[in-house]
Amino acid sequence: MTEQTTGRDYAPPAALSEHVGKHPGEPNVMEPELLADPFAGYGALRERGPVLRGRYLDDTPVWLVTRFEEVRSVLRDQRFVNSVTSVPGYGGDDPRARLLDTLGFPEHMRPYMLGSILDTDPPDHTRLRRLVSRAFTARRMLDLRPRVEQIADELLDGLPEQAEDGVVDLVERYAYPLPVTVICELVGIPEAVRPRWREWSGDLVSMRPDRIGTAVPAMVEHIHELIAERRSSPADDLVSALVQAHDEGGRLSDNEMVTLVLTLVLAGHETTANLIANGAEALLAHPAQLRLLRDDPGLWPRAVHELMRWCGPVHATQLRYATEDVELGGVRISKGEAVQPMLVGANFDPRHYAEPDRLDVTRQPQGRAEDHVGFGHGMHYCLGATLARQEGEVALAKLFARHPDLSPGVPPGELRREPVPGFWRLASLPLRLSGS
Template sequence: MSTESPELPDVLSDAMMADPYRGSGLLREQAPVVRGRLMGVVSVWYVTRYEEVLTVLSDRRFVSNIASVTGDQGDDARTQMAEKLGVPVEDYPYLANGILGQDAPAHSRLRKLVTRAFTVRRVNDLRPRLETVAESLIGRFADSDREVDLIREYAYPFSLTVICELMGIPESDHAAWHKWSSGLGSLEPGVMPAALHDMIAGVREIIERRRDSPADDLLTTLIRNHDEDGDRLSVEELITFVITLMTAGHEPSTHALGNSIAELLVHPDQLARLKQDPELWRTAVDELVRRCGPTQVSVPRYAAVDVELGGVQIKAGDVVQPMLTSANYDPRQFTEPERFDVARSMTGPGHGHVGFGHGPHYCLGAYLAKLQLGVALPALFDRFPELSLAVASENLPWQKVPGLRRLTALPVELASAAR
């Protein structure tokens, strides 16, 4: 039976963004599937509990592309949101036609092009370089006697350097990518469309430069797949793929690191356990992703056929929104989910949490993201064992960004740190 309320909930509303954990928890305990709205425009089914979220993310009855639904279903959720944000029609495809919006076999074809770059072995080979980047960044502010913003001076440049080097984006373009990614992720009508448009133009230019100077990087691999076999990767797919890989590899990693640092600083007991037993970083990384990962909801899915989920009848073409944060705090799956435990052992699909998604669209760079946390966090706290927040935890500046949980800044004091 459908669960309705006088005012349909919207997880992207100001109230929900101000306290997403409480808001999603209230919806989760109301029902596993709740009728709501997305950005005040799109009628949607919010999926709130762990078991049902796993189903939506892995069951073929739920698809990522409205075209996979039989019959004329009208505009998809992404198109409706793009219209509300004021995105020019010519730029729609770069939002709707990326790998995250595709189903098999198109999704499988695109994913296969870059899978080899993200194998465990290849990612582990990056560890020495990640360690060097972390130490280099720390060295820039290690002797500072001022307040340091770890988002600006550590989390952002660390994650951006890693993904740019993997893709083959030169350092001269780093600032532009940071501006574009931030604008795209803001979902502000006056900012997001311009950022997307500039990003598309910028990627075209970067592709031409790399085509003239090929190298051993992902960008060259993608260009080669287009140039040598045009049937495999169209120009639009090439540009969209670069945008997706860069934005997915930059912003989420930045804020996963920022959120994790903040979470550890407000839980000194757990940080003390890590200092006493560094082996616990292995489990701590997954616990941090579960607890304070920056991605709160997945991209919308569509019911491919009429289906019952959580006691609710969902019609073919209906928009379904899995709530990742809600699932990660579901007491039906996790013992005392509100408790932060760096030694928490998680088993099951997706390491027990859905911070990286699940199923066919499980985050391609999940292992790289975990390695980044596993390198950057110990490096920081080993160098500054008495690192502390420069503001009260309740005054940390959280951005009001739909579907995301991230800090605008992370001010810390280094005065008592070991030099």
């Protein structure tokens, strides 16, 4: 087991957990042990082999890829696609549609969920990524940094008055509001609606059909209203740029435009918020590492990479499907079969890292090199990785500089994590502020 704080009091959705244990020898991603402590659970699976037969959320067969080299291989190998409909000759049902039914997605909302940039393959993926990538260039992110710093400062200014008996929930008051504000400003979501996006995001991550069935139509309706507004009154934001691409060049359909906005806003804050919260918890639990950062703030960029490896929020990618028979890790993957790269297994692989269980903020190479798969790899590498790293660096550096005596507000064993397979997500992070 790693040094991580494990989850407690989880309650997986019944429709997804009823299959657990039905296939002995085939690990199910909904197993309580894997949800509660994915570091130890997937670590044990990794040592059984690089590619293992398992079961996905809805109990369909899947090959779990557990080791660093094999995970990177899948992510950069174009013989593995994100949509099973891209497999030559495939004529069956889309398994993603079955999962959406189980999770309570209304049928008329399916096109918005199945056509996202995360689910497409070339040439559609290339076209969609090109349309939005200019908003996330390194230069644009550098220009955005002063605004990120300003937002962080404003949120930190308000923390003391939001504390109760000196304790504040960092997730609710800082880790989420910062990236939500940044991505909403970039995309063009009005300030008055941003708290609703935070709620909608929580509804989706909950995996509860009753909440999802209400949240998805509300998000889609809001995006349609926003598109209509920007069509009549353009602004300097991504929604206006997408409207222009749709209206003038025909490079974007109506559904694609809505789906892009939906995906960018959700992915643009959910991952970063949990990186900030997980990172704060990890550094408080490792005071020697925090001391290194206090003594040398120049280490923060490398530290954020290490935090993304050690306690990053994304533990698994979406399913990939083999377009032909592929040999991987000594296992034959047949055409059409699903594989799931387990990032948490790869990021702790002792074949690639010395002492992988140890948090070491000096571990990652200096400069732009990235020796982990926390943001993925290959053509589907996280579009907003540069922004996420910048937000994580700014948020954590400013937090610990402003509150040098910051300490946990509850014992580590009382921290609760959401039982979401593939994610490492704190429900809350009570912290005691300095001078409170």
